[in-house]
Amino acid sequence: MIRQVATGIDVSDRKLRLVRVQKNYRNTQLLAFAELDLPAGILQSGVIVQPPQFVQALKELPKRVAGSHWATRGVHVGLPEQISFMTTLSLDSTNKEQVETAAKRSLPLQDSEMYFDIAVSRTNKVASIAAARRDLIDVLLAQFDAANYEVIGIHVESEALAEALLPTPLAKAPISLIIDLGSARTTIAFVAHGAVYFTVSYPSVISAAGVDQQHLAGATQQAVTYVREHFSGVGALAQIILCGSGANLPQLDQWLGQLVQIPTQIGNALLHIKPNHMSKKMSQSTQFATAIGLALAA
Template identity: 25%
Template sequence: MFKQKTYLGLDISDLSLKIAKTKKQSNNFKLEKLKRVRIKRGIIENGVIKKPGLFEQIIEKTCAQCKVNSISCSLPENKIFSKIITVKKDTSESLNRAIQKQLSQTIPLPINKVYMDWQIINKHKNSYQILIAAAPRKIIDSYLEIFEKTKCKIQALEIESTATARALIKHGNNNAPVFIIDTGALRTSFIIVYKNIIHFTASKPISNNSLVNIVAQELQISKKDSRKLKINIGLNKKYKGLYKALSIPLNDLAETLQNYISFFETHIDNKQKIEKILLCGGGANLKNLDKFLESKIKIPVNIGGYFINKNRLSHAVAIGLALGHKRKINLLPRRFKKALQLEKITQKLGIIFINIFIASAILTLGIFVLQFLIKITLVNNSLLDQQANYTQLQENLAEKIQKSDSLLEKINQVNNKSNTLSWILQDINEKALGNITITGLFIKDKEKKVVINGQAITREAFIKFEDSLKNYKGIDSPLSNFVKDKNISFSISFTYE
């Protein structure tokens, strides 16, 4: 009846734009498209857009070719700050304020110069364990300006490491810590994931390009031939020159890997041990890299995982973004999130109206058929025996007409009810814009009662919102709504006719 949802993930780096398009089918995703677009040097440098006009053309062309205007995009990892913090439950401040306070003490930028988001990952007796992420507003605004100009609707701005983990580890299958090594064109990223939460990230300038350059220089061959040797022969001791050229930087990589594993197991979570290592990125196609690292670290090493096979290694971030229909950390500014929330409510209302229209159409058709059958029955009975059971025929006819009238009355009730509820929902959405966020709206049909749950930034904002509802009857607003001055979680109800 309705079109299946499609998702587009864009992994943006200094030298390329990697694209993944997926389609949601029931509870599974189908990968529809993978693509890589080269970005000329100088358009993006170190994650910063230097030539917006040229980058805008690339994004506009990409969205047009993929026939999707709703996208998720990665932010450069080196511009993101992320950390797991602990916040006490007994603080007099709101949770969001306490998180902002801790964040301001640990990042080099003023809190008003960053966009942030957070996720509660553990609830203890006296505290919360929270994953926070922040990025400079200047960087995020530069990306959003491009997307707004191209009229591509941005759904999310995500951390690369989060998207990578989502592509490699199926949700719910992460009961032991997993170490991910993502070797890209310019750097290698190290990610430790436990219970689908990023607990550690780092990077090192060992990259796919640097390995190609080292082999080309040591063996005095072209970069093209160097790439072929890396993929087809790789780490093979029979080829001493090639093995020696590759083993020097990769021994350094293995040592770094071991240090990060030891740090996690002794400082971050001394109860958990890394059980496996997953490789992805273009550099993961180096032949025998998995066996080389496994021999050094003594931990099983696999190439790819969950949604990533050997043909998709370099698109892990893009695929993870296209799988992210339910994400926890999203660095989009608040105004974009509120617009998306309003759009979802509007879409749900549209679906309700369509269902009501279909139900009304079916009932109307049923009544028409019933009336038609009544007429045929009447004519046939009259022709067969006009004199027989005339009184009984009248009673049957009256009964069927009464059923028809009852069905018509039900249709009118459905239409009246749908018109009333749609008006109420639209009225509440209009009144809630601004400093009010609606988190839940429930309709108790039998009681003809509407219950609204939400968040108000200040008490004054809540009082103003409550006053705007005075055209409804039976308003019930508990005293608990007025206890706090700021960041109020409220519940208010009223009846309708």
């Protein structure tokens, strides 16, 4: 039986989170996880501004692992939403060269200034396009290399969230608005038919006092309105899924669902993980949704 071990590392301004899973053709099991607080100023708006301190944090992260020992250097890394760009493009043709040309025209950067990737759904004739500034990614990769990691995959955060929180196949999953209530940023992603149609990121609505309900309500209502005005042809929004460190605040899902009149639930980040002793130890699994999705996407 072939067993594949994959590791995902979620990078944000305030935290590093790591998840290792073991996959075979029957199921996926959680092997290990870790979380490390980042001192203020190491990253700012997703950009590494103190490389030596970031490298030191990366070296410290495996020492915080709960679960099996560190067995491989290979990792899949999530890009902070502030330095990445995600969109979709309706296609008249699925010809590779024509799709690539159309994709480049839709991006805000010159070809020489960015890394980008395209995933084409021939069934829906839609291309999902992910891009990020080349200079910022080169810095990120250099720091992982300096910390003795081998980056074997780079993913946009919203893609990882969809991978962790939505049922498979993604193309048949309910049309969803995923809201990641992180300690540094609040990110909203609209996912339909296996594609991330748009993402938007705001300063976090979470503070020591709890959730800023006014800002969360405004951001959610704005996103719902945008979806209905710009993506009505995609289908009706079926659900809102909450994740991140603020998702488990009492009755937040009920309050938000009643406000926008859309079924709202706390995401199950362990949806695709077979229960074992390690998954039972992960008491705050919604905080690890991005890292789990990164490992699953490997």
